[in-house]
Amino acid sequence: MGLLRQRMFGPGPRSSHARVVDGLGRAIISGEFPEGSILPGDPQLLERFGVSRSVLREAMKTLAAKGLVRAKSRVGTSVSPRETWNFVDADVISWQMQAGMDVNFVEHLREMRLAFEPAAARLAALHATEAEILNLYNIAARIDNPRHSRESVAQEDLNFHLAVAAMSRNPFMRSITSLIEAALAVSFQISSPALSPEGISLCASQHLRIASAIAARDPEAAASAMRVVILEGATRATRALSRPE
Numbered sequence: 001m002g003l004l005r006q007r008m009f010g011p012g013p014r015s016s017h018a019r020v021v022d023g024l025g026r027a028i029i030s031g032e033f034p035e036g037s038i039l040p041g042d043p044q045l046l047e048r049f050g051v052s053r054s055v056l057r058e059a060m061k062t063l064a065a066k067g068l069v070r071a072k073s074r075v076g077t078s079v080s081p082r083e084t085w086n087f088v089d090a091d092v093i094s095w096q097m098q099a100g101m102d103v104n105f106v107e108h109l110r111e112m113r114l115a116f117e118p119a120a121a122r123l124a125a126l127h128a129t130e131a132e133i134l135n136l137y138n139i140a141a142r143i144d145n146p147r148h149s150r151e152s153v154a155q156e157d158l159n160f161h162l163a164v165a166a167m168s169r170n171p172f173m174r175s176i177t178s179l180i181e182a183a184l185a186v187s188f189q190i191s192s193p194a195l196s197p198e199g200i201s202l203c204a205s206q207h208l209r210i211a212s213a214i215a216a217r218d219p220e221a222a223a224s225a226m227r228v229v230i231l232e233g234a235t236r237a238t239r240a241l242s243r244p245e
């Protein structure tokens with residue numbers, strides 16, 4: 001299950017390995033186990049999660065690959081400094097979202113999206129096939145549906161941005177789309193365009209402008225239209241987070 005679906009629909013069935021990785025990952029990100037601290041020993045963790053030693057060992061390897069922990073000889077496994085955490089990993093982003101979203105979190109996602117998505121749109125205008133452009137138009141048309149729920153419009157929005165990333169023909173663009181999913185999950189869960197027909201209409205028209213610029217083979221117009229979409233979503237989320245309770 002992707003980050004967007006996990007955030008909006010809830011987690012799906014989990015293996016024992018995934019359950020341990022998720023439990024320890026959330027505990028580290030939330031600060032239950034602070035940076036530099038030593039994790040509980042195997043007996044305590046085995047009792048906490050009810051798994052075998054081999055499952056626990058593999059889970060620790062997964063967390064180490066995400067930059068969250070490191071083993072120390074004769075000391076145990078410690079929580080790594082925050083600067084080593086892999087913040088483009090879908091699980092790490094999800095755990096950060098669960099730990100608490102604030103304006104700074106939205107701002108950081110916005111900055112990252114602005115750094116690479118307009119470039120992806122620019123490249124898409126140069127490399128997209130006619131079939132891909134037609135598909136992009138079809139997705140934009142599906143966004144324009146006043147009966148959308150938060151979940152359904154978020155999924156179509158994600159489909160659109162993933163399509164643009166693929167059309168860029170740059171594999172690195174496609175590899176960091178977890179950031180797009182995170183931004184959409186934040187934006188659409190907090191303040192979705194599906195809350196009003198006007199919001200849906202605006203969302204659809206903005207995406208249609210991107211598709212039209214790509215179809216016109218206008219790289220700068222495509223990049224500019226993409227920036228508008230990113231800024232709109234970030235502004236909507238920021239306003240919702242800043243609203244008094």
